[in-house]
Structure formats: C-alpha cells, structure tokens
Amino acid sequence: MPARELSRRLFGRFPQAIGYVVLCLGTGLAGLGVFYLLVVTLALCLVGTGFLLLPVVLRLLRRVAEFHRRRVSRLLGAEVVTYYRGVDAATRRPRLSLRDPAVRKDIVWLLAHSILGTTLCVAAISACGGAVNWLTAPLWWRLAPRERDAVIIITVDSWPKAFGAMFVGVVYAVVAAAIVVALARVHALGSRKVLVTRARVPLEQRVQELSVTRAEALDAHDAELRRIERDLHDGAQAGIVAVSLRLGMIKRALKARPEQVPEMVDATQQLAQQALESLRQLVRGIYPPVLIDRGLIDAVRALTALNEVPTSIDIEDDAAAAPRAPAAVEAAAYFVVSEALTNVAKHSGADSALVRLRIGERSISIHVEDNGRGGASEHAGSGIMGVRRRVAAFDGTTELVSPPGGPTVLRVEIPCGS
C-alpha cells in the first residue's frame, strides 16, 4: 500500500476512532455501574423485592446496548440489529425477558465491555496522552523546568534534546493513531459479534418479516412489469412506427422526388437497426440471454469484463460442477452483481473492484468490493434498496459495509432452496 494511501486511511479514520474510544470509555464505566445494579437487583430478586427494580434495570441495560449498537453501526458503516422478544416484555414480565437470548447477550456484552472494553480504551487513550507528552517536551522544559525529568523518560535540558523528543513524539503519535484506529475496530467488531442476534427469531416476527418481504417482492415485480411495458411502447414500438413513417415518406417520394429515394432507404434501414437494438437491450434487461445459455458464472464473467472499472473475478471452480440454481435465483444473483458493478462505476470513484462468487448447493454468495471512497448509503438512490428487496424476496441477506474513506463491500447470500 502506498504511503499516501496509508496516511489517508490512518488519519481519515482517526477522528471517528478516537471519538468512539472516548465514548466507549464513558459507556464502559457507566456499564460497570449498570452491571453492579443488575447483580444487586438479581440478588434482591431472591428475596422478592428485586422484581420491582428489574424492569427499570433491564430498560437501562437495553438503552446502553442500543446506544452502543448505533455507535458500532456508525463506525463499521453497517447496520447492527437485534431482535428482542416484544418491546414491552421487559416492563410487563421481566422474568420472561431474562430468557430472551438478546437480553442475555446484552448482559454478557455489558460485562465484557465494562471490563475488557474499558481496559482497551484506557490503553488507547494513554497512548495518545504519551504522544502529546513527547510532542510538547520543549514546552514543558521551558515553562516548568522542575518537571522536566518527570514528563518523559529522557531528561530534556537543551534545545537539541527538546527537538529530538519532539521528533520521537511524531513517530509516537503515528503509532498511537494506528493503535487507536485498530483498537476501535477490534472493539466494534467484537461488540458486533455479541450484540447481533438473529437466531431463534420468534415465529410471529418471522411471519411478519416474510409478509413484508413478500409484499415488497410483489411490488418490485409490478414495477418491473410496468417498466417493461413502457420500454416496449415508448422504445421499440415507437421505433418501429418511425420506420413505418419513413417507408410512407419513401412511397410518396417515389412519385414526387425519386432521386432522393436511395438516401431515404439507407436512413430507414438505420432506423430499423436502432429499433432492433433497443428491443435487444430490453430483452437483455428482462432476462439476459447469456444467463439462459451459459449460466451464472459466464454471465457474471461477461458483466465484469464489460465494467468500466477494472474488475477482477474470483469464482470457485468446482462450482461449475454444481447443479444450476433455479432460474429466478440465478437472475436475482445476476442483477445483484450488475447493480453492484454499476454502483462501483457510477459512485465509488474506485480504480479497481473485485467480484467473488461462490455457488454452493444451498446458497449463492456474492461479494463485491471496491477501493473507492466508501460512504455508500441505501438512500442515495444507489440501488442498494432494490438489491435488498430483491434478495429479501428469496429470504436472502444483504450486508453493505461502507465506512467513509472506503472500502465498500457488498455481501449477499441467496438461498437456492435445493
């Protein structure tokens, strides 16, 4: 990685990372308090009086966890969500809500975050403090001569030594920044591991989710049909009418100005070709012929080859031997790749991209990565919303990770249903 790229990544992310670390120190210390409260409450539950306190403490716990989830989402550029069993379970039936895996995970997280997280944050912040100390050595030496031995390891008693210390301080600062960025990321990734629960989603909620995705799939389908109808009428049909119009003009010209006819015939043929071209594009948009004839792998190869941004491709070879997924799944996978590559070319500012495709018996997983500026969002008309809907219709998952400064990674998994 070139030095400029390195410094861009390091200092671009440092402010966010230090903010995260400082916040974590705060929530870590507060978390210790909440944890202590929780233990006391649970102990009091043995005598009975704790049940009155439990809802309050659980709500507090959840608030801290939710707050932290938002921080983690922000830092990682990907949504961190969890499913609690019912919103008001904590207030009405605190004992039941203790059985909720999400609540239990929150408790585990709280303990880990308070002890381990706080230690990490203290280490990161003191590293920064050290850097500041070294950097300001000349200041200390001039302003508080008596403290000069205490500030840093070496005794600063001359200008050369003072500036030497400053130089060391610069190196120290770079290392400290790297440590802070790395620690923040490690902390966020660890937190995400604990704070995300997807397993054992209640059936009722699952049904609701499926109804929503089904409705969205139908909407998407409807919009697609309308688009096709419009493209046919306003593109292909109008093109053919234009050809017919020219033929009519030729018929008139045959009588009045026969010398112009050859030229008009040429122009008309061109029009016919344009109309055919628009028809061909339309068909390709409905269901790419290459997908029918050659399968998903070749279709994705064709997509990457056509992309404006140089795109490398990584396809598992023995996937070719696997049976072909249902056509609808293949088509969805194809459009995910197509949409993702369009985004890379249009918005990312990247100069290279990677498509990784894994076709398993149970699912197709797609990974599209670029080295662009990141900060991709679902709401900026980037088509990610469409991808998510399309994938959700197959009960698949979509994950977009795109912190400011990049890289952007889109991961999609679509079950084949086999």
Add this chain to the structure above:
Amino acid sequence: MRILIAEDNALLREGLVLLLEGEGHEICATVDNGTDLLPALLEHRPDAAVVDVRLPPSFRDEGLRAVVEARRQIPELPVLVLSQYVERAYAGELLAQSASGVGYLLKDRVGNTEEFLEALDRIAAGGTAMDPEVISQLMIRRAGDDPLSTLTQREREVLALMAEGQSNPVIAKSLFIAESSVNKHIGSIFTKLDLPTSASGHRRVLAVLTYLRA
C-alpha cells in the same frame, strides 16, 4: 400550416418533423415531455398539434391532459392525439368538450403517411379524425342490444366511416359505391337511429359518437 409536435421518442419525433416539413408545413415547436407541453401550446398557438398521449415524466396521460386543458383555454385548438393503444376513456375525454378539430389515432397509423396527413388536414380544418379501431370498439360495445342491430351491414360500414370523420366522397370511394348511394345510406341510418340531419361534417360525427357513447 404551423404545427407543434409533442413526442418523447426522438426517432419518431425527427421522423414527424421530416415528414411534415417535407410536405411544406412549418414546425413551430417540438416538445418531449408533458410538463412543457401546455405552456408551449399556449405560447405558440399552432394551427395544429400532434400530441402523444403518454409523455414523461410520469408516462401516464400527460399529453392528453395538457391538450384538454389547452382546448379549454383556446377553444377548438386543432389537435391530433396519438396513442399506443386505443382507450375509449381517452376518446371520451377528448370529445367531451367539442368534436371539432379533434383527432385520435393509433400511433401505428403514422406509417400510413397519406392517411395521417389527410387526418391532420381534416382536423386543422375543424373536422374530426377518429381511428377506425376506436370506432369499432364503440360499435362492438353497442352491438346486439339496440337500434344499431337494425342497421344493415353496409349501413354499419358507412356509419363507422362517418364516425371516423370521413366525408361522403371518401366514404363512397373506400366502399366502391356511388356518392348518391352513400347519401341514401346516411339518410336511412339517421332515420333508423333517430339522429337529426345536419350538413356539417364534424357535427355529424359528434352526433354519431354521442349516440354510440350513450
């Protein structure tokens, strides 16, 4: 004459411009979306407007709505509406104000340049040009349960052509019969359908369409 064209497909728009300029008309403006259409119609006040029903941005019936509004402000502004498919509601909306200077043709008819140019001339002169497809839809709807069933086959053909806005000589020519027979048929249609006789072409169409829509 001065003509305004509203069509979003560039190929077709250019084709129309070429055709009409070749015929010695002046194209005073071309519009490719629904938003600009009404202001353009009001500003240029063309001798005739050729308008696609469906235009951007919403691709519904912008063209038609703009035309209806323009004709409210400039009564009898001659418009020839082109549509990808026949929709009785559209025809009804157009004719609701007045049948003079109105045409409603399937877009495909543009290819038959003679008919298209003739229809354009007719509406510019205050006449009517209804697509045979529209008329046959209207006729089918009414067949079987009303006085239309009392008409002979030949009388139905004459009625359809009348409703399209054709003049008696044209009807005679296209049915290969003498003009006097056309007159005779029309008289008999008016009697059977109990329509008031009138000399003016478009009023005749209006009467026929009003009856067919009833």
